[in-house]
Amino acid sequence: RKKIEEEEKRLERETEKERIRSGKELIEAKRILEENERKRYLALRQSEKEEEKRAREKIRWKLEQDKLERRGTKLQMPLKNPAPLKLSIPVLQEKQNSKLVKPVTKAELMKECLRSLKRNHTDNDARVRRAFQTLLIYVGNVARNPHEEKFRRIRLSNPLFQERVGSLKGGVDFLELCGFERTEEGEFLYLPQEKVNMAVLNSAGSELKSAITNPFFGVLSRPIEESGV
Numbered sequence: 642r643k644k645i646e647e648e649e650k651r652l653e654r655e656t657e658k659e660r661i662r663s664g665k666e667l668i669e670a671k672r673i674l675e676e677n678e679r680k681r682y683l684a685l686r687q688s689e690k691e692e693e694k695r696a697r698e699k700i701r702w703k704l705e706q707d708k709l710e711r712r713g714t715k716l717q718m719p720l721k722n723p724a725p726l727k728l729s730i731p732v733l734q735e736k737q738n739s740k741l742v743k744p745v746t747k748a749e750l751m752k753e754c755l756r757s758l759k760r761n762h763t764d765n766d767a768r769v770r771r772a773f774q775t776l777l778i779y780v781g782n783v784a785r786n787p788h789e790e791k792f793r794r795i796r797l798s799n800p801l802f803q804e805r806v807g808s809l810k811g812g813v814d815f816l817e818l819c820g821f822e823r824t825e826e827g828e829f830l831y832l833p834q835e836k837v838n839m840a841v842l843n844s845a846g847s848e849l850k851s852a853i854t855n856p857f858f859g860v861l862s863r864p865i866e867e868s869g870v
Contacts, residue, residue, distance in 0.1 A: 693757070693760070696757065697757065699753075700750055700753065700814060700818075703750055703818075704817050704818065707817070707818075708822065711822070711836060747818065748848060751815060751845055751848045752851075752852075754811050754814050754815045755773065755849070755852045756858070757811050758772065758809055758810065758811030758812060759852070761809070761810045761811060762809060762810075770853060771805055772805055772806050772809050773849050773852050775802075775805040776806060777846060779795065779806075780819060780842055780845045780849065781846060783819075783832060783837065783842060784839060784842040784843065784846065787834060787839070793821075793831060793833070793834065794829050795816070795829060795830040795831075796829055797813075797823075797828060813830065818841075819832070819842060819845045820837065820838055820842075
């Protein structure tokens with residue numbers, strides 16, 4: 642009987658040791674998994690920040706190019722390509738390298754401008770939606786009444802404009818993509834009648850309607866890739 646008791650105690654000790662060892666292995670495996678997830682998240686965030694920065698630079702460059710073209714000149718130097726991202730995740734590198742570089746269209750720039758506006762104000766969906774609706778009104782008024790100057794002139798200091806569009810980062814940029822220009826004194830955004838482009842306005846209207854009606858607009862998308870323009 643004594644031998645049986647000793648054997649039982651030995652088995653209990655072995656079982657306890659195995660339980661402790663398994664527990665340590667489980668904790669270590671969980672720690673490694675969490676560390677890998679953290680590294681993956683940081684790499685993704687860094688990638689998104691870099692791509693957003695490049696997208697903003699692309700929009701600014703395109704706006705400057707449009708302004709110069711309207712004045713009869715053209716920007717000769719292309720947008721400086723930033724150094725390629727060094728991602729620590731092979732899957733992301735493969736995905737990024739597999740994308741074909743292609744010129745960015747005006748519609749894509751408009752869409753990215755609206756996405757950027759939404760990303761910059763994620764804490765206030767109602768305000769973003771109101772900005773989109775207001776921009777749609779401006780664009781629609783010009784498209785329906787291209788000969789009416791009152792619809793082609795926006796006072797930048799107008800309190801209502803500032804509240805709904807002007808104070809939001811990206812609001813004025815979108816109007817400039819539609820053809821509006823700042824007057825020399827900087828008091829108005831003005832779209833000359835001879836520079837009204839119905840195709841551009843229709844494209845702007847389509848992008849705005851999509852942004853308003855699509856609940857996932859700007860949420861699942863990624864910033865546009867840099868092109869070799």
